[in-house]
Amino acid sequence: MLGTRAQISLPLALFGAAAFTILAGASFNIQGQTADAAIFALLAGVLAFGAGVAWRYWKYAAGAGAIAVVVEALTHHFHFDRYFFINLAGLAALGVGGMLFTLGYQKMTEQIRQRVVDLEALNARLEEQHRIFLAATEDPTLHSASVAELAANTARQTSSAICCYYLAGPDGSTFVPQEGVGLEGVRPQAVDRRRRAGDPLLDAIEKNQDFATSDPQQLGALFSYVPNDFTLESALVAPIRVGDAIGGFVLLANKPGGYGPDDHRLAGTLAMRAGAHLASTHAVALSKAETQRYALLNELVKQASGLSFDEVILLVLDKGRTLVHYDSARVALFGSGETYTMTDGSAVPVPIGSSALTNVVQGQTVIRKSATQADGLFSGLEPPEGNAVAEALIPIRGKQGVLGAVCLGRRQANSFTERELPTLDELGTMAGIAVENSHMLEKATGQASKLDTAINALGEMAHSLTTVTEGAAVLEHKTLESATRLYGVSHAMLTRTVAEGKHRISDAIGFGEVSGAEIQNGQGVVGAVMLSCQPVMITDLSSSWEVQDPNLANNHIRGAMCVPMFEDSKLWGTLSVFDTNARGWSEDDVRVLTTLANESVVAVKNAELYDASKRMIWELSNLHEGLKAVTSTLELDDVLEIVLGWAGKAAEAQIGCIALLDDEKKSLTLASSYGTDPVTAKRLALEMGADICSEVIYERQPVLEQMDDAQSGSGPLNPRAVLCVPILLREEPTGVLFLAKYQAGHFFTEDHKRLVTSLAAQAAISIDNAKLFKSREDQMNYAPDDAEAWRRLEQGGLLHDIGKIGVPDAVLSKPGKLTAEEFDLMKKHPVIGWEILHDLKMLTNELVIVRSHHERADGKGYPDRKKQDELPIYAWIVSAADAVDAMTSDRPYRKGMSIEVALSEIxxxxxxxxxxxVAQAVVEAARSGALSVAPQESLFKDAPVVGAFENPIAQSLPPLAREA
Structure with a gap:
């Protein structure tokens, strides 16, 4: 009260001072003023008072004060009196009075506003107290039939936007979140009480203390996911006591204005009453659940009597629907060595590895709220790619530990929650009782089943002795399958002798990619059998370090049995079975495995002999047919086509080609194609496969390459398999035979390589024979016995350039380039020579040589532009000879070329x-030595020099045309 009076006295004092100052100022201002001047004095006083009132706005205050002084000065000017300064003092007093009045008014207004605020706060406080009182006295059983409704009521009572109850799990080690309010987008998670070290939230709960925070990081243990747009303004956590223990806690968050001391007291009261309510509700539910559980177990035991193991599993899953809803269910049984098998899947054990079953093995129920095909699903659900489902993996507990897992699935993700953990554990307990009872029944009938399996396995192998068409590899794998089925193991191995003291793993089950690995004498169990040629039985490899094989160490095998396999008293291989648990082996076990091994040797050898005979028949048949076809012709093109066709068909190739080396053995030229046109065959084989062809030519050895998907993935025309063999004649390469396949899984074999190599060898001989025959045929065609024909050819050759007599000597001896007119004169010499000899009545052949020795085979020569068949062979012979002579002879303007360059141009x-x-005959004559370059000397020493024989021209003709 005293404070309030003190606050009011200041404005009143200011108002009093303002009134006194205003009265004094008005009296001074009117002093000495007459009736007319009093009006101006009043105006000046009002302006001075206004200036005082507006003193905070100095521009306006200064303006009003200045105007007041001016008015006062004008009044004094027109009505001069002696009170001017008293009047100015009055104006100043009025200004001060206005200023004091303004200050008093402001102070009074502030006091009134503050009182309004205080009254509103008091009213809100009273309302909050009333709300807390009503909440604390409300009966929680009226509107809280479930935890979700209890959370909604608590949120309403505490004015919180978020409310969630976390209750202790069945074993008390976790706090499990229940359905709450305001948790959209937020994912609560179970809180492990055992990992509370250093967590202030869990420490406060265990100490039965409230915990308040506005830092989301301090609530990290409560949520598995918090969206980015989530905002935490304030939070309050109150523990829930049930008896003498902490039965959970309630999380409250985002109350407008935060949580005060009254909120803490209210939260504690609500948490205490919720604990009492939940305890009584849980006791009733537990009694009902226990009664239901025992009834269900009794019914399950009655119905499971006499059923097989698979039928018991189906019965457990069917009864489980009365406890928990699911869309799909399967059962995984745990085996030795951290493996599992699905009851409705393959019997081959699958490693648990780092899958979700790892925690189930430890006895924990695993809830997978969002699992996809990529994560690996166990319940049997097959959602579309990218879609997620929910799974619950429940341990099947028995007397000896965890036997397996019940795998339940729901199509909707996030549909399994921690609240269902107690029910899921009940289902696991039921499954454990049923599975153990079924195992007892199986154990009683196990010996009879094992005997039946042994008889069946031996019967299969006996049948295989007469079935040789399946192949050796198939029979070896059947042997391993029979062995694993016979002894109930997941690992087996068969080795073959490859050299003295060395075996190679031919096939294996359960060991991954070990086929092809080698085992030496004394290395592991197999190595011990290789040395002793006696069966070896090991109960526990972990305690027998001397027979441990480092190559098999990562498979966690313990029990092992290995027996030798003999062929004609020689060690042919070994057969082994391995158990992931320690195991004692009996003499009957050794006897049965030995019998299985020996029967397997006979079956595999028969199959190998059958395969070898089939391959030999196939190879000899194809080779015989190919050779018969090749020897049916001596035409080179036909020979190449036949050889390539038989090679392509026999090797089942899609495309192929034969390419021969050129005369200089520097490059390959396509000679025949198979499966496509020559242009495509050249691109695929000689261009894309150039490296392989070059390697075959250089190494003179066949190349067989098989490409996997990664190697062949760089282009659609990259082959999956390539077979390229050299064509050798007298140990020298003359070409290659190239074959390719483009379909995945289609490869060439060693049999294909051997057959194609044989065909290529015969092709080399046939190619040589065809070339030799062609050469002899050409020699016979162009080597007539008529001496007169030779004489005419010789005369025509001597006279072929006689027409140059009619060409001006200036043109013939010109050292520079001929003009077009000069070249036209030069081109007339064949016709001039023909006219000279025609007038002399020379024979026809000589006339043709003289007139046509500058014609071209393509019809672009001169003077008559005749082609191949339009002239006798004599003219073409002289044309080629004239060109060789022109290229190898010296000229005034250049040196002669070498014979090699001249032949290349030909x-x-x-x-x-x-x-x-004719061109081919010239080249062959040079190779055989029949053609050589003679010294450039005149046959007639006393003959006059008539200029150069030839001259370069300016026309765009080939080099041979310019030189001829």
Missing amino acids: SKGAGTHFHPA
Whole structure:
């Protein structure tokens, strides 16, 4: 009260001072003023008072004060009196009075506003107290039939936006979140009480203390996921006591204005009453559940009597629907060595590894709220790719520990919650009782089943002795399957002798990719059998370090039995079975496995002999047919086509080609194609496969390459398999035979390589024979016995350039380039020579040589532009000879070329500039030594020099045309 009076006295004092100052100022201002001047004095006083009132706005205050002084000065000017300064003092007093009045008014207004705020706060406080009183006295059983409703009521009573109850789990080690309020987008998670070290939240709960925070990081243990847009303004956690223990806690968050001391007291009261309510509710539910559980167990035991193991599993899953809803269910049984098998899947054990079953093995129920196909599913659900489902993996507990897992699935993700853990554990207990009872029944009938399995396995192998068409590899794998089924193990191995003191693993089950690995004498159990040739039985490899094989150490095997396999008293291989648990082996076990091993040797050898005979028949048949076809012709093109066709069909190739080395053995030229056109075959084989062809030519050895998906994935035309063999003649390469396959899984074999190599060898001989025959045929065609024909050819050759007599000597001896007119004169010499000899009545052949020795095979020569068949062979012979002479002879403007360069030009011009048969004959004559370059000397020493024989021209003709 005293404070309030003190606060009011200041404005009143200011108002009093303002009134006194205003009265004094008004009296001073009117002093000495007459009736007319009093009006102006009043105006000046009002302006001075206004200036005082507006003193905070100095621009306006200064303006009003200045105007007041001016008015006062004008009044004094027109009504001069002696009270001017008293009047100015009055104006100043009025200004001060206005200022004091403004200050008093502001102070009074502030006091009134503050009183309004205090009254509103007091009212809110009273309302909050009333709300807390009503909440604390409300009966929780009226509107709280479930925990979700209890959370909604608690949120309403505490004005919180978020409320969630966390209750102790069945074993008391976790706090399990219940359905709450305001948790949209937030994922509560179970809180492990055993990991509370250093967590202030859990420490406060265990000490039965409230915990308040506005830092989301301090609530991290309560949530598995918090969205980015989640905002925590304030939070209060109150423990729930049930008897003498902490039965959980309630989380309250985001109350407007935060949580005060009254909120802490209210939260504690609500938590205490919730604990009492939940305890009584749980006791009633537990009694009902226990009664239901015992009734269900009794019914299960009655119905499971006499059923098989699989039928018991189906019965457990069917009864489980009365406890918990699911869309799909399977059972995984744990085996030795951290493996499991699904009851409705393959009997081959699967390693548990780092899968979700790892925690189940330890006795924990695992809830997978969002699992996809990529994560691995156990319940049998098959959602579309990318979709998620929910799974619950429940341990099946027995007297000896965890026997397996009941795997339940729901199509909707996040549909299994921690609240269902007690029910899920009940289902696991039921399954454990049923499985143990079934195991007892199986154990009683196990010996009879094992005997039946042994008889069946031996019967299968006896049948295989007469079934050789399945193949050796199939029979070996059947032997291992029979052994694993016979002894109920997951690991087996068969080895073959490859050299003295060395075995190679031929096939294995349960060991991964070990086929092809080698085992030496004395290495592991197999090595011990290799040395002693006697069966070896090991109860526990972990205690027998001397027979431990490092190559098999990662498979966690313990029990082992290995027996030798003999063929004609020689060690053929070994057969082994391994158990992931320690195991004692009996003499009957050894006897049965030995019998299985020996029968397997006979069956596999028969199959190998059958396969070998089939391959030999196939190879000889194809080789015989191929050789018969090759020897049916001596035409080179036909020989190549036949050889390539038989090789492609026999090797089941998709495309192929034969490429031959050129005369200089520097490059390959396509000679025949298979499976596609020549252009495509050249691109696929000689261009894309150039490296392989070059390697075959250089190494003179066949190349067989098989490409996997990664190697062949760089292009759609990259082959999956390539077979390239050299074509050798007298140990020298003459070409390659190239075959390719492009379909996945289609490869060439060693049999294909051997057959194609044989065909290539025969092809080399046939190619040589065809070339030799062609050469002899050409020699016979172009080597007539008529001496007169030779004489005419010789005369025509001597006279072929006689027409140059009619060409001006200036043109013939010109050292520089000929003009177009000069070249036209030069081109007339064949016609001039023909006219000279025609007038002399020379024979026809000589006339043709003289007139046509500058014609071209493609019809682009001169003077008559005739082609191959339009002229006799004599003209073409002289044309080629004239070109060779021109290229190898010295000229005033250049040195003569070498014979090698000249022959190369002749080969290039075959079919265009020269007759192809003549060009080939020139090259072959040079190779055989029949053609050589003679010294450039005149046959007639006393003959006059008539200028150069030839001259380069400016026309765009090939080199041979310019030189001829």
